Amino acid sequence: MAAAVASSPPIFLVVDSRVKQTKAIVSEPCGQFKNLGWVSGVLPPCGSVLPKPSKFLKRVLGRRRNAPVTAEAGTSSNGIAPARRCIVLDIEGTTTPISFVTDVLFPYARDNVGKHLELTYDTAETQDDIELLRAQVVEDVVKNVVGAVPIPTHGDREEVIASVVANVQAMIKADRKITSLKQLQGHIWRTGFWSNEIEAVVYDDVPEALEKWHAMGLKVYVYSSGSRLAQRLIFGNTNYGDLRKYLCGFFDTTIGNKKEKKSYQEIWESLGVDDPSQILFVTDVYQEAIAAKAAGLEVIISIRPGNGPLPENHGFQTTNSLSEI
Numbered sequence: 001m002a003a004a005v006a007s008s009p010p011i012f013l014v015v016d017s018r019v020k021q022t023k024a025i026v027s028e029p030c031g032q033f034k035n036l037g038w039v040s041g042v043l044p045p046c047g048s049v050l051p052k053p054s055k056f057l058k059r060v061l062g063r064r065r066n067a068p069v070t071a072e073a074g075t076s077s078n079g080i081a082p083a084r085r086c087i088v089l090d091i092e093g094t095t096t097p098i099s100f101v102t103d104v105l106f107p108y109a110r111d112n113v114g115k116h117l118e119l120t121y122d123t124a125e126t127q128d129d130i131e132l133l134r135a136q137v138v139e140d141v142v143k144n145v146v147g148a149v150p151i152p153t154h155g156d157r158e159e160v161i162a163s164v165v166a167n168v169q170a171m172i173k174a175d176r177k178i179t180s181l182k183q184l185q186g187h188i189w190r191t192g193f194w195s196n197e198i199e200a201v202v203y204d205d206v207p208e209a210l211e212k213w214h215a216m217g218l219k220v221y222v223y224s225s226g227s228r229l230a231q232r233l234i235f236g237n238t239n240y241g242d243l244r245k246y247l248c249g250f251f252d253t254t255i256g257n258k259k260e261k262k263s264y265q266e267i268w269e270s271l272g273v274d275d276p277s278q279i280l281f282v283t284d285v286y287q288e289a290i291a292a293k294a295a296g297l298e299v300i301i302s303i304r305p306g307n308g309p310l311p312e313n314h315g316f317q318t319t320n321s322l323s324e325i
């Protein structure tokens with residue numbers, strides 16, 4: 001049996017049943033566990049109030065006076081229950097209705113891609129976008145992907161623009177979550193946000209939940225297939241104003257595909273917590289939940305009106321509102 005004292009760095013109290021004594025272990029930022037020694041008294045079950053600390057424990061905790069003292073639910077196989085430190089949020093279907101993405105963002109990109117390319121063609125940014133798309137389309141043509149047409153390398157400007165538009169429109173139609181498309185989409189949406197043609201929609205419970213987690217000292221991040229620019233535009237321009245003050249960082253497909261375990265391992269490495277289970281990932285997509293769980297993250301599936309169906313007996317905890325977390 002064990003209980004955790006949520007602090008920074010966290011201290012874990014582990015009961016050695018053979019000697020009926022409790023050991024204090026501090027989790028160091030370097031990923032090591034340091035044994036602080038024996039503490040008198042046996043701990044109550046997880047979830048109950050910790051006993052009056054011994055002199056030794058008071059000395060240890062005294063250095064972390066403002067740390068909340070809680071027992072954490074969810075004990076891992078070695079009997080240690082690390083405290084949740086970070087929350088990583090998906091956007092579409094979690095913080096934002098899918099309909100906002102499919103009925104506002106995607107049509108805006110589809111209808112404005114030609115104009116955007118015409119206006120910005122000679123900029124380094126657009127040339128880089130075209131280069132990335134060209135490399136993707138080379139692969140797509142080989143694989144006979146529907147709607148893929150080669151983007152000429154030395155064709156004239158109008159020819160290049162026409163082929164990029166054709167590819168991008170086919171990619172949007174197929175809802176492809178690829179970096180080349182997402183990078184260009186972010187640049188097109190920027191015009192829409194800056195001109196106030198687009199305002200992002202977040203669910204009513206989102207601002208309150210973000211504020212609450214922020215006040216609790218939890219670090220909140222976003223992981224979406226949309227580019228980091230697009231994510232900043234969305235959270236900077238919502239129906240509840242600019243929510244970026246509650247967010248610590250943004251991850252996109254440049255870290256990896258959201259359906260791959262490796263992406264979540266990378267996120268864990270980036271967040272600097274001792275254990276992946278200290279990160280909660282919230283998503284509406286079952287395959288993303290599976291990948292994050294495989295990497296050791298805690299996962300909750302978001303159920304919102306209009307979200308896709310989940311397999312029966314999927315086994316994940318679910319929520320209808322971020323306020324429940």
Ligand SMILES: CSCCC(=O)C(=O)COP(=O)(O)O
Pocket residue numbers: 090091092093101105177182223224225226227230231234258
């Ligand atoms: C910055 S989110 C824009 C929406 C988007 O492009 C998308 O593909 C949504 O992906 P998510 O991973 O948030 O489901």
